[in-house]
Amino acid sequence: MVTIAFCFPAGRYHATPWGRHVNEAEIEWPPSPWRILRALVATWHRKGASDRYPTAVLDGLVERLSSNLPSYRLPCGVRTHSRHYMPQGRLKTGREDTSLIFDAFLRLDPQAELIANWPHTILEPEQYALLDELTRDLGFLGRAESWVEAWRIESWEGEANCHPSEISMDIDTGEMLEPVRLMTPRPAEEYATWRNSMIRQHGLDAKKLKKPQRAILSTLPERFIDTLRLETSDLQQAGWSLPPGTRAVIYQRPSGNFTQDSALRFTKPNRVQTTTARLALAGRPLPRLEDAIKIGELARVAAIKNAEKANGGYVPAVLSGHHLPVDNRHGHAFYLPEDADRDGYIDHILVHAPAGISAEGIRALDRITRLWERDGGEWQILYEGSGTVKDLPQSPYLGRARIWTSVTPYLHPWHIKKNFGVAEQIARECRQRELPEPVEVKKVERIIVGGKKRRPVHFHRFRSTHKRLTQPDTRGHFVQIIFAKPVDGPLALGFGCHYGLGVFSPGDEKE
Incomplete structure (x- = not known):
């Protein structure tokens, strides 16, 4: 069955x-x-x-x-x-x-x-x-x-x-x-016999065909499954009363x-809220992981533009990050570029919003077909799916672990002061997001990206915006965060964390 x-x-x-x-x-x-x-x-x-x-x-x-x-x-x-x-x-x-x-x-x-x-x-x-x-x-x-x-x-x-x-x-x-x-x-086993009868009936086996006959023959593929791929406009142009x-x-x-009951009452759905979607990139060459913040920003722009088209000009706040409530604590969308196969190039983008992504938001993400930048880079986008973090286990940023290690540089969001360094700022961010405070924060000198050793200086670390943004940290750090108990991903902290900076991956103790 x-x-x-x-x-x-x-x-x-x-x-x-x-x-x-x-x-x-x-x-x-x-x-x-x-x-x-x-x-x-x-x-x-x-x-x-x-x-x-x-x-x-x-x-x-x-x-x-x-x-x-x-x-x-x-x-x-x-x-x-x-x-x-x-x-x-x-x-x-x-x-x-x-x-x-x-x-x-x-x-x-x-x-x-x-x-x-x-x-x-x-x-x-x-x-x-x-x-x-x-x-x-x-x-x-x-x-x-x-x-x-x-x-x-x-x-x-x-x-x-x-x-x-x-x-x-x-x-x-x-x-x-x-x-x-x-x-x-x-039934697929009957299709070949039916097709041969159509070819004989319309004289499509002649050496020279007229234009209407060529149109009919072009919509009679040899395999049954290929009939399901035909465009409706081609079928109508060929004059089919029923699709082949x-x-x-x-x-x-x-x-x-x-029913004609206009007062029919519908109950509110009680379904698990969608929080996460994943997009795949295709193109040659793919963007480098070192340019993650550029791709994260391009993904956000594309989501906003497609939301405007799909929803009559309305852009969900969860996608744009604008007009959010004053008590918002990073509930809106994170656009996190991924190097899923670890070759050093971005092949996916994880879009994660802890506050949930509405149907209008998912519709906008599904409409994204390409990303492009002014320098000439252009990539095709494929919407892979959405759901909760448990529905997308293939993402390297998702999982549950005690140890989380930098994938892109962490830039501290506040100015360094006495007793308020990188470790203390990470602890504050964790408190604000209702995460447990780390028991230890270790600095990491280098990470491996596509088989090469990389320092924070190798990564692009600045937003592409005309606005004057306060950026207390322009150098960045790689760190390893250790919690007393496992926490759920994705985990992105610090300046630019909604666009691909400060991203962490679960460590060896991933559950």
């Missing part, structure tokens, strides 16, 4: 059925099996799973899920819409021309779970592992506004209420059901599934 649960934290599900115009205000409910498989394949490409799982594992997973039709357990929702007058970029009778667009969506309880269940499907262990990762990293289902959280359920004992059937009546209860047409993938490799199946859903 394979069972996937979905919930929509924004309380909205947007998806237009294939072949229907958006102004018909129809909603594809439940999400078709074809839509779910396309979302999983897209996540495999976009979220970096291709680096850890070979194509053969994805192929096998898709083939197993396409071989049987799922049943669903549908929660109730309110069918509603909003109206927008979209500018058309031209004038009409002296005024800007607009077109009325209906945005239909299903309003759901953010805690309500949609269940998709393949009762007769069994996967290989590696396929289960891949499915777990893909569902965890799935960001939306349907249109981009349909934020989703998904996870696999090991053993589901519930009862489905939406099945593939031609009979619009529950035989056991006599209750009338509502038929809905969903797109489902053809799919078939329409009638499902029966409960007749009262779309």
Whole structure:
């Protein structure tokens, strides 16, 4: 059995059925099996799973899920819409021309779970592992506004209420059901036969093809899984009434599934708060770890810019660090560049906010596609995932340990005074952040970065800002902090700690 649960934290599900115009205000409910498989394949490409799982594992997973039709357990929702007058970029009778667009969506309880269940499907262990990762990293289902959280359920004992059937009546209860047409993938083993019949039917095996025939042939890949990678615009241009490799199946859903009760009360979700996200960098050459503060600042700028675009100009304070409450104690985002493979180059950025990252913040981070600097450096960004610190164990900055050692220079944030040196300032910072005071702080002369010995002077230690910042320490120190009891990471202290300075990694006694 394979069972996937979905919930929509924004309380909205947007998806237009294939072949229907958006102004018909129809909603594809439940999400078709074809839509779910396309979302999983897209996540495999976009979220970096291709680096850890070979194509053969994805192929096998898709083939197993396409071989049987799922049943669903549908929660109730309110069918509603909003109206927008979209500018058309031209004038009409002296005024800007607009077109009325209906945005239909299903309003759901953010805690309500949609269940998709393949009762007769069994996967290989590696396929289960891949499915777990893909569902965890799935960001939306349907249109981009349909934020989703998904996870696999090991053993589901519930009862489905939406099945593939031609009979619009529950035989056991006599209750009338509502038929809905969903797109489902053809079993992978049938695809080759179907493709050959399409090629013969449209004369696509001729030596010379006309332009419409070439368009059709370009959307008939040899492998079934490649049909899930085709762009919707290419399918529409080729004139497909149904996407290649799919078939329409009638499902029966409960007749009262779309309630008209506008006073439907939704309870507040009681889920674990997201505090941490991880981004991957790609490009040649990657930035040096010695330039961590530059990359941390670029990541913050990119998060702010994308938040403005994604949220209509609104930037969550947790991302920007602006307009925070007076009692804020570093609860906003730390942008911490990582050298995960220890080759001396930054390959990831850990974004951590102890106060929690809102859905708007995660949406902004997910939209970041590149970082660039004026000197010509440019890197692609891949959003790997988010959750709590326990959900991202691969980060070298996360863990629980007594001993923490500098990865980048620590710059003391206050001026040195008598009995108020580096150790005393670290102890004060720990108190302010409600961490235990260290039992010992040792200075370290050098650290190893990419096989080379490095001193603090080798690192860039200044903010790239036009503002006049008080910087009591311009040299920096490497230190090792020892606590009486293990503390949780990430740990970043001192001047510039929100941008990659003063970062520590757990030591040999990591739990």
